[in-house]
Amino acid sequence: MDILIDNLTIDFPTAQGVSQAVRGVSMKIGREKFGIVGESGSGKSLTARSILRLLPDSAIVRADALTFDGVDVMRADESAMRAIRGRRAGLIMQDPKFSLNPVMTAGAQIEEAVRAHSKAGRREAREKAIDLLAQVQIRDPKRVADAYPHELSGGMGQRVMIAMMLAPDPELLIADEPTSALDATVQAEILRLLDNLVSSRGMALILISHDLPLVSHFCDRVAVMYAGRVVEELKAADLAQAKHGYTRGLLECLPTLSHEKRRLNVMARDPAWLA
Amino acid sequence: MSGATAQSWRDWLLTDTPASRRQAAWGRRYRLWRDFQANRLAMGGLVVVVVLMLASMLAPVLAPYDPGIQNLANRLARPSAAHWLGTDELGRDILSRILFGGQVTLGMVVAVVIMVAPLGLAIGCIAGYFGGTLDRVLMRVTDVFLSFPRLILALAFVAAIKPGVTSAVFAIVLTAWPPYARLARAETLTVRGTDYIAAVRLTGASSFRIILRHIVPMCIGSLVVRVTLDMSSIILTAASLGFLGMGAQPPSPEWGAMIATARRFILEQWWVPTIPGVAIFVASLAFNLLGDGLRDVLDPKQR
Amino acid sequence: MSTMIRVDDLGVRFGSFEAARGVSFAVEKGASFGIVGESGSGKSTVLRALSGLNQDWSGKMEIAGVALGPRRPKDFFRRVQMVFQDPYGSLHPRQTVDRALSEPLEVHGIADPEPRILRALAEVALPAAVRFRYPHQLSGGQRQRVAVARALMSEPDVLLLDEPTSALDVSVQAEVLNLLMDLQERRNLTYVMVSHNLAVVAHLCSTVGVMQGGEMVETVTSADLRAGRASHPHTRELRALSMELEEP
Numbered sequence: 107m108d109i110l111i112d113n114l115t116i117d118f119p120t121a122q123g124v125s126q127a128v129r130g131v132s133m134k135i136g137r138e139k140f141g142i143v144g145e146s147g148s149g150k151s152l153t154a155r156s157i158l159r160l161l162p163d164s165a166i167v168r169a170d171a172l173t174f175d176g177v178d179v180m181r182a183d184e185s186a187m188r189a190i191r192g193r194r195a196g197l198i199m200q201d202p203k204f205s206l207n208p209v210m211t212a213g214a215q216i217e218e219a220v221r222a223h224s225k226a227g228r229r230e231a232r233e234k235a236i237d238l239l240a241q242v243q244i245r246d247p248k249r250v251a252d253a254y255p256h257e258l259s260g261g262m263g264q265r266v267m268i269a270m271m272l273a274p275d276p277e278l279l280i281a282d283e284p285t286s287a288l289d290a291t292v293q294a295e296i297l298r299l300l301d302n303l304v305s306s307r308g309m310a311l312i313l314i315s316h317d318l319p320l321v322s323h324f325c326d327r328v329a330v331m332y333a334g335r336v337v338e339e340l341k342a343a344d345l346a347q348a349k350h351g352y353t354r355g356l357l358e359c360l361p362t363l364s365h366e367k368r369r370l371n372v373m374a375r376d377p378a379w380l381a
Numbered sequence: 382m383s384g385a386t387a388q389s390w391r392d393w394l395l396t397d398t399p400a401s402r403r404q405a406a407w408g409r410r411y412r413l414w415r416d417f418q419a420n421r422l423a424m425g426g427l428v429v430v431v432v433l434m435l436a437s438m439l440a441p442v443l444a445p446y447d448p449g450i451q452n453l454a455n456r457l458a459r460p461s462a463a464h465w466l467g468t469d470e471l472g473r474d475i476l477s478r479i480l481f482g483g484q485v486t487l488g489m490v491v492a493v494v495i496m497v498a499p500l501g502l503a504i505g506c507i508a509g510y511f512g513g514t515l516d517r518v519l520m521r522v523t524d525v526f527l528s529f530p531r532l533i534l535a536l537a538f539v540a541a542i543k544p545g546v547t548s549a550v551f552a553i554v555l556t557a558w559p560p561y562a563r564l565a566r567a568e569t570l571t572v573r574g575t576d577y578i579a580a581v582r583l584t585g586a587s588s589f590r591i592i593l594r595h596i597v598p599m600c601i602g603s604l605v606v607r608v609t610l611d612m613s614s615i616i617l618t619a620a621s622l623g624f625l626g627m628g629a630q631p632p633s634p635e636w637g638a639m640i641a642t643a644r645r646f647i648l649e650q651w652w653v654p655t656i657p658g659v660a661i662f663v664a665s666l667a668f669n670l671l672g673d674g675l676r677d678v679l680d681p682k683q684r
Numbered sequence: 685m686s687t688m689i690r691v692d693d694l695g696v697r698f699g700s701f702e703a704a705r706g707v708s709f710a711v712e713k714g715a716s717f718g719i720v721g722e723s724g725s726g727k728s729t730v731l732r733a734l735s736g737l738n739q740d741w742s743g744k745m746e747i748a749g750v751a752l753g754p755r756r757p758k759d760f761f762r763r764v765q766m767v768f769q770d771p772y773g774s775l776h777p778r779q780t781v782d783r784a785l786s787e788p789l790e791v792h793g794i795a796d797p798e799p800r801i802l803r804a805l806a807e808v809a810l811p812a813a814v815r816f817r818y819p820h821q822l823s824g825g826q827r828q829r830v831a832v833a834r835a836l837m838s839e840p841d842v843l844l845l846d847e848p849t850s851a852l853d854v855s856v857q858a859e860v861l862n863l864l865m866d867l868q869e870r871r872n873l874t875y876v877m878v879s880h881n882l883a884v885v886a887h888l889c890s891t892v893g894v895m896q897g898g899e900m901v902e903t904v905t906s907a908d909l910r911a912g913r914a915s916h917p918h919t920r921e922l923r924a925l926s927m928e929l930e931e932p
Contacts, residue, residue, distance in 0.1 A: 145853035145854075145855065145856075146824070146853055260723070289722035289723055289880060290722070290880060290881075290882075290922060290925045290926070291722060291921065291922070291925060292722075294925050294928075316853060316854065317854075318854075319929045319930060320929055323928070323929055355855060356854060356855065359854055359855050359857070359858035360854055360858070360883070361858075361861065361883045361884050361886070361887035362883055362930050363882055363883045363886055363909070363910060363923065363926045363927055363930060364910070364927060364930050364931075365910070366886075366887075366906075366910065367887065369862055369865070370858035370861055370862055370887070371858065372855070372858050372859050372862060373855040373858070397813055398812065398813045399815075399816050402782065402816075405780070405782065405815075405816035408816075409816075575773055576768040576769075576770060576773040576774035577773060577774050577775055577776040577777075579737055579766075579768070579774075580766070580768065580774050580775075580831070580834070581776075581787065582737065583735060583736070583737065583761055583764075583765060583766050584761055584787055584788040584791045584792075584838070585756075585758040585759075585760070585761030585762065585788075585791050585792065586787070586791045590791070594787075595776060595779075598778050599777075599778065
């Protein structure tokens with residue numbers, strides 16, 4: 107399974123003319139943990155979503171190549187895309203509150219995901235759902251399966267969301283800010299869980315976040331995006347040797363607990379970064 | 382005015398950096414007007430509303446005949462050069478009656494709206510903002526009014542005082558405010574818990590000030606739409622009251638009453654009831670279009 | 685140095701749920717006190733009770749030696765102001781920056797709005813051009829600066845900060861934190877800041893209270909926290925998580 111993005115641009119028509127959200131992004135992602143970091147509006151989510159063709163209708167997408175395991179996403183018909191979306195690739199979003207159906211129990215939603223992608227019967231689907239809940243390390247899967255989303259905490263909801271995405275045994279998980287609505291302790295648990303699942307199942311993971319230290323702690327490779335472009339791509343272990351001014355700025359403007367800073371460095375945005 | 386000064390005025394209005402509040406306020410108004418103009422349907426609505434209002438106000442000048450003069454020899458006449466829109470069952474000129482009727486009908490509509498919107502807004506916002514017992518009391522009162530069939534309540538009210546246009550207006554107000562109160566309350570409930578209202582509370586502002594200056598503006602948009610959608614039903618209620626002898630009194634012309642009295646001619650002399658119907662339809666549609674445009678323009682996020 | 689804020693045995697209940705109990709702390713004039721904890725730990729509840737937004741509480745609270753009741757006099761809102769977490773939600777969507785900044789002046793009958801508004805904009809490093817813009821025309825960082833400027837209009841002594849940077853990008857967070865530090869120095873403000881981010885709290889505040897399950901389980905100086913001299917397990921856990929991400 108490979109994802110190839112070559113010279114991707116995404117434009118949005120606005121009243122003031124065309125706004126360029128993504129401008130010539132290229133990346134190649136294999137079976138690895140790949141992070142995309144950037145601030146709001148940098149185009150990180152759009153880039154990742156374009157792989158599943160989950161963009162707003164008004165988006166104008168162009169690319170020299172955009173393929174998912176050899177399938178040309180730019181030209182594939184809707185049924186081919188449905189075979190990828192949800193089945194071969196899952197998307198985990200920021201807030202489980204908005205991505206779970208509030209009037210269905212967690213178990214029913216996972217069962218539905220199971221049955222949509224296999225010929226499993228009702229009972230079989232139920233068993234699979236509870237098994238999946240156990241896999242995302244929920245201690246009491248039967249109780250959680252019968253709970254409604256509002257009865258679950260944020261971390262629990264996010265686990266249910268992950269279980270749902272795992273149902274069809276996907277090859278790729280895209281996690282779009284999966285933990286930024288969660289507490290630090292829960293965030294650590296969820297990321298550890300994702301880490302284990304990804305390595306034990308041999309999946310690829312694209313982690314999208316604004317938090318550079320978090321992403322680099324957790325991923326193999328990181329792409330840093332700024333104003334619709336990848337300004338730097340590097341191995342997470344080499345973060346300390348980052349060269350681009352923006353990447354360095356992101357690291358230096360953080361307050362740290364380990365040593366005191368009188369004043370925080372403020373990023374001086376070089377207009378040349380936009381070029 | 383020469384082109385150059387017009388241009389400099391426009392620059393003064395549209396500048397990104399207004400020098401004073403006055404300039405900013407006028408710039409805002411100009412932008413509103415420009416956006417409104419860009420919406421063709423809304424502009425059409427505005428033009429029609431203004432033409433209807435002007436025509437009604439100028440009825441004594443424009444009308445070719447006295448709306449009350451009967452000519453039984455020439456009743457139910459087809460439209461002709463002498464009577465552009467024909468005559469009614471008593472031989473009165475329909476065009477003149479439409480023009481004068483506009484004074485009564487549009488006057489009633491405007492009077493009702495001027496009273497209903499602030500009343501509903503005040504009750505809804507107060508109930509929504511304070512909540513608790515006050516909310517419960519006000520909303521139960523609203524429910525009581527809502528539970529009566531509109532026309533019956535209005536009839537009972539008019540019958541209790543004396544029939545006429547003024548009492549019809551009050552009767553319609555009495556029956557029309559509850560939906561506005563409900564709407565304003567619903568909007569207030571969503572706004573009340575927001576951080577920006579909390580921030581105003583923390584400036585130490587009084588509840589009265591918070592409601593009037595911060596909550597009411599958030600409710601205006603949906604209220605304007607509701608009012609314009611309600612225009613036709615207000616006109617029809619006024620007409621029904623007129624038909625039952627509780628609203629405008631004959632021979633005073635009123636669009637709804639004109640339809641009511643002429644409806645038995647719909648098959649043979651179709652134009653007699655149709656023409657006031659067209660007047661009501663055109664007026665309602667124009668108000669609707671106007672309201673839609675206003676709502677779009679009043680929301681600054683649309684710009 | 686005099687004590688600006690004293691909170692003693694504060695408790696807040698929502699129905700049968702005890703959102704905060706037995707919370708006590710004191711802040712010197714011109715100092716900063718941070719409250720950290722996870723969601724539901726009661727940290728925002730404490731701040732809202734202190735600000736007067738929530739009138740249902742028990743215990744004792746004092747500002748500059750004056751005991752606070754459930755309902756605050758108008759003068760209280762001149763001396764104590766708050767900055768909210770979400771700069772998208774804390775500014776009225778239909779009011780320009782000018783309106784937002786003049787509101788406190790009108791409420792308190794403060795004269796000369798014009799120069800005061802211009803000075804406030806300059807103080808939070810916003811260009812005068814934003815004065816007549818609407819919130820949706822500003823970036824997140826600019827909005828939070830407007831919110832800070834609004835809080836400063838009535839020239840308060842105390843600023844309550846409810847996660848003031850957690851909705852912002854890290855580069856903007858640095859700018860806002862620097863701004864808050866400068867303002868404190870210039871105006872001798874007293875801060876109480878609530879945050880879930882230990883590094884942010886330790887950066888701005890000299891003392892940190894750690895909350896868990898409605899109780900303040902530990903109060904520790906930032907220096908001790910940095911050095912790892914915290915005693916409560918929850919404090920240590922939060923510190924370890926924060927440190928783990930800092931090490932590359």
